[in-house]
Amino acid sequence: MNLEKKGIQATLLMPVAVPTIVVATLLIIGTISNPDAAGSAFSSMLAWITQTFGWFYMLAVAVFLIFILCVGFSSWGNIRLGSDHAEPEYSFPAWFAMLFSAGYGIALLFFGVAEPVLHYSTPPAGAAETVPAAKEAMQIAYFHWGVHIWGIYGFMGLVLAYFAYRHGLPLSVRSALYPLIGDRIHGWAGHVVDTFAILGTMFGLATTLGLSVSQINAGINYLWPAIPISTTVQVIAIAVITLAATASVVAGMDKGIKNLSMLNMALAVFLMAVVFAVGPSIHILNTLVQNTGAYLGSVVERTFNMQAYTHSDWIGNWTLFIFAWTIAWAPFVGLFIAKISRGRTIRQFVFGVLAVPTFFTFLWFAIFGDTALHMIMEEGKTALIGEVQANHAVALFEFYDRLPMSFFLSLVTVFLIITFFVTSSDSGSLVVDSLASGGLLETPVWQRVFWAFLEGGIAAALLLAGGLSALQTMTIVSALPFAIIMLLAVAGLWRALVIEGHRDTSISAITPVRPHSDGGDWRKRLHGIMKFPGVNKIETFIDDVVVPALKEVSEELTSHGWNVDVTSDTGEAAMTLVRDGVDEFYYQVKATEHSAPDYRTAGDKPATFWRADVYLRHGSLDYDLFGCSKEEVIRDLVDHLEQYLNFIDAAPGTLPWEPQ
Incomplete structure (x- = not known):
């Protein structure tokens, strides 16, 4: 709907926007007023959900990945996301750069060194700090950040792009359910779906922004020790960088997000090239090949591994958190991917989204993660383990400290994290604003700025209420209802593709x-x-x-x-x-x-x-x-x-x- 009051244009769909704003505001007020009580409640909620619904998260992720692969390999892969004669709007390099920046660039910077070192020192099973532990650590990292999370993002993006560009429905999560409930997507059912999508997106973004500022704080402290590592500094960083993100929000997709994404990609490749050159290059290539083969050989077993016989909370703190984070973020990344993917065929979309980012991820972990393990195992720099365990956010900077040009690399990395922060915030604001406006692509600038500030407020509140643990909890909680919505979307897309296949067969029977x-x-x-x-x-x-x-x-x-x-x-x-x-x-x-x-x-x-x-x-x-x-x-x-x-x-x- 369009609203106008006192000269201010608005496009907000009130049944979606109002509940979202109310829930977000109550969360911010509640956590700020009593951070300790909020943190305790978050911890209890996290334990209950991971123990009760962990199996559901893992099974849902498997369904999303298997389904999108089947669609990509089938004859449906020839269907174009748009009219049959449409051409892609963005070049492949620009397309991938935006995928990378919006998808998980921050996660690679945060976990690229930290996760392999932590799994090596405290593996989920077996003896710590051994060669088998090192192999297992890299396999876990590959599994967590490989094809599975891109299967989630890709599936959501495919659903949204297909119904929006192929059949003219709103570019909104509710459209995925049209084959199942018809015009009721425009009523309360659709409003509920989009509300959950926005809340999941905002909590997923809050987790990302929280990780970002903790790593920015660690990097600034490394460069300038007078600035302490504290929640206060991190909240200030959220405020300052959120203000900076508004400029990109105002600039829009092409001038803001696209240009920043290309810069992010260039800086990330530069860091990879430098570490590869000064690190154990041959060892990196050897481990890349070996770990990729081991990943392919064990991917099915890991997909369904719940550690049911160990009764460990490791899977909840790692695998379930990462997959739930991805599901919660799927409306944002999926809708963003859909926005930049008009004109590509389903097959191009599926294999572009799955193959290219996954290979880039494997290369990133081989360069950063295996180099860190090489330092510990071959060069005796075991102090790195304790430093990473004490504070995950400092892992990358302590890693740089053992390489040449450490100050320069740290400076570039802090700048890269900030630009990732900005692209995540502004692209998230564009997506949330679109969802809150019923799928509209053009909305007033003030709305996008408003959502950017609300996202920053949630991230700051959750940091005050318990840091990473609180962020984890809200991510996993918000992912639960949206995982159900995504499973319904699987049925909707399958039904639509089957019917389109019948349509194409009937058309081909006509003699022109x-x-x-x-x-x-x-x-x-x-x-x-x-x-x-x-x-x-x-x-x-x-x-x-x-x-x-x-x-x-x-x-x-x-x-x-x-x-x-x-x-x-x-x-x-x-x-x-x-x-x-x-x-x-x-x-x-x-x-x-x-x-x-x-x-x-x-x-x-x-x-x-x-x-x-x-x-x-x-x-x-x-x-x-x-x-x-x-x-x-x-x-x-x-x-x-x-x-x-x-x-x-x-x-x-x-x-x-x-x-x-």
């Missing part, structure tokens, strides 16, 4: 109409094949033949009670059949330019020619109607309409392109 193919003079037909008309002839054909044909059919359908709309403009004409406010059938003839074929007569004729191409809802059918009579155009239109009506009669359901 050709000029003079209904018994006319074959010489005229042959002459038409050799024609290469210009744009003026095609526009005249559409005005004089196609438009009257569409209007004649429209009048006949209207007389039978159908709601039909015919539109025309220079070089195009379309007919839309509507029932119960839902667009069902769409037929368009459009002037399009093509390269001239090799067999045309050589000379000074133009290198291109124009056609009157037929389009349905999902794009061009790649055949030309130029030269057809009005009756032939009508026959083509009626053929498609008949086939469409037969299709929806054979595959009824509640999709936006079907009758209710």
